[in-house]
Amino acid sequence: MSESDGPGLSLGQQYAATMPSARVHGVGDMRVDQVPVPEVGPRDVLVRISATGVCGSDLGYVAAGGLGGGAPLIEPLPIGHEFAGIVEKVGEQVSGIRPGQRCAVNPDAGLIGGGGPAGAFAPFILIPDARAGADICPIPDSLPLEKAALAEPLSVGLHGVNIGRVQPGDKVVILGAGPIGLCTIICLRRRGVEDILVADLSDARLERARQLGAAVMVNPSREPLVEAVGKAHGTGERFGMPYVGSDVIIDAAGAQPPLAELLDVAKFRARIVIVALHKKPMPINLWKMMANEFSISGSIATDREDEFNECLQMLASGDIDVDPLISHRVEFAQLDEAFRIAADTDASAKVIVTFPQTA
Template sequence: MGDPVTMRLARVHGVGDMRIDEVPVPAVGPRDVLVRIGATGICGSDLGYIAAGGLGGGAPLAEPLPIGHEFAGVVEQVGGQVRGIRPGQRCAVNPDAGLIGGGGPSGAFAPFILVPDARPGVDICPIPDSLPLERAALAEPLSVGLHGLNIGRVQPEDKVVVLGAGPIGLCTVICLRHRGVRDIVIADLSDARLDRARRLGAAVTVNPSRESLTDAIGRAHGTGERFGMPFIGSDVIIDAAGAQQALGELLDVAKFRARVVIVALHKKPMPVNLWKMMANEFSISGSIATDREDEFNECLKMLADGEVDVEPLISHRVDFSRLGEAFRIAADTEASAKVIVTF
């Protein structure tokens, strides 16, 4: 038996329309690498692409959109001009350069994927034999969290609030622990998610449907008054929820020189009290993880070292043959955290 000529690939064809298409196995060019995929995580953006029928923004698809960008596997084939990468090498793939699963021609819900113009340590990041592929696939969402911490200049002694205990909020907690932060408060409307956050190392959990968000954070991080207005003592506020009411409430009580980082995807504009921002000199920064090979590799090293237990992050493992079921599980955010598709 020779190598397979075709393979199955998940692609978005329109609004709510994801199909498993039979496509040719990609041909490897001189600077490309073909990876045999072992595990791919489902991201909220994958669900968003399916719901929107594309990348969003309303433009119709010129051709079906391949999805899947959180993955790890084994190098299958290497182009003649590629140096420093060999067949059989276990790796996680940084999807940034090739727009893998995010507008580029390839996606990782497939048994094979082509990584164009592959560079060792930048696109193809080697991993030790001791690191399971399904954990290595977590490097991508973890590096989103780590990038947000770097944007917010987080220090070990900082008091940090994370809004949202979905996969990126949980990844942020893991990265905070990795960076030596202990004073972590996380807020979410789901008790199941908050339980995962506690197991990953959050010190205090808050469910704003049952108690005041500001009061609970104030008890944990302290409170004060400036210009006659109350503030909470959090040094850094990381928005991984995209819930405007919660974010607005915390901006209203942000302390002098607090750093606010927006990692969440906000679908609509929201008003900000610029007078308070000026008077309290707090900063609001956006964080979209690109140009992150250093953070990606730092997360792989963290995973390989096993310094933070990431197992509570993975809620389900589902075989590629049951991909539709895997997406249904991932869409139930109360019952799932990170769903890993295995091959």
């Protein structure tokens, strides 16, 4: 395929040589800088971004002044990795992708918005060495681009579900009803799981969990967590130790106390999946882990091409209502406001940043 511009106009005629891009410069310091519009090489694709979701990771990068972990920030860090848009320009050696194609982009290969050279809080993004269906994932006209941007967080939830080997008849606990917890509910319901208990300290978030299909909502500030889980999933005793009947526990909260409570009563061969980011080490009773043969697995959701495309297919099918997941839509010109809203866990779920579309 030969290199091609968008309809009727050259790139230079359609927009200036620079564009705004959100980048982290230090602790609490996010700026919208002017950067060059990327040049398209023979194996690259330029995407005009339509919608980008604000992720908790984005908030964390701003708060930490970088990727975290103590690594110093050598140069500004572009952020934004949950996005969808329209193919603007295609390199001459790229096959299976054409200008004007609507798509969601899997950010894994280029570490987009997570340490790589590009982020999706910008009008355009370059996808190097672009592969159809792996990086650039076409979507049907019937799927709104803002919903296609949900494929990334949904695939995080789906990866955790797969790590936990969840089956339709399982009894599942989700700790945390933030965006990833809510995405996990959607993926569980898609798999046919009905017995889902969600715990969170925010009643507003629990209401979103109910709307998305959770069966039991628990606010541990009002009701003891272990008691509530035992009431919903049953209880028993093994080696003189009490347990609750949950088959799978998915931690999407990153708070030690509730996780520790449930580890203390995990049943024989329960599967525990850690999706959340824990900022501090926590002790684990290895005797109980040995005696009850429960497993603890991490889930970081990389190398998830199949899961990303499965989530796009789910979104396109319309079988699961994801509308309660999107709480706000904010224009890119008001990016600071979008981040302020996303940081308010009671008021928001998934905040979508939208970009003006031109012919």
